Amino acid sequence: MKVKLPQTGDVEVNMAPMIDMVFLLLIFFMVASVVTELEKVKVEIPKSTHAKVPKNTTGRMMLSVDKNGKVYSGTVPVTIKELTELIDSELDRDPETRILIRADKLVEYKYLKEIMLACGEVGATDLIYATFEE
Numbered sequence: 001m002k003v004k005l006p007q008t009g010d011v012e013v014n015m016a017p018m019i020d021m022v023f024l025l026l027i028f029f030m031v032a033s034v035v036t037e038l039e040k041v042k043v044e045i046p047k048s049t050h051a052k053v054p055k056n057t058t059g060r061m062m063l064s065v066d067k068n069g070k071v072y073s074g075t076v077p078v079t080i081k082e083l084t085e086l087i088d089s090e091l092d093r094d095p096e097t098r099i100l101i102r103a104d105k106l107v108e109y110k111y112l113k114e115i116m117l118a119c120g121e122v123g124a125t126d127l128i129y130a131t132f133e134e
Helices: 016-038 080-093 107-121
Strands: 061-067 071-073 076-078 101-105 126-128
Touching: 071 080, 071 101, 071 107, 076 101, 080 107, 101 107
Parallel strands: 061 101, 101 126
Antiparallel strands: 061 071, 071 076
């Protein structure tokens, strides 16, 4: 049985809901990109001709050292004693804990040595330094 549909003229697509969704997605990604930028302490990472970029840095405990020698665990400033306790508790939770050290290119070596000694004191041996490849 054939059914004839009535002719209504031109078919129109309402674009307002699609434009609303595009603007919502745009706003979401703008906000999300700002949040990810806030998760790291601002340091100027040094460049190296012999840098080897690790295949996977996810799951590493991130330590940052600014040019004044201030140490941060994530974005929280910590002392060396607090850092030692923090790494120790992290190792108790996960014995395979790996550490990523982001140090400013102007930081003095003595601050990095303190961090390495704090890591070694509690048994953290898997350390890498963040550098850019030249």
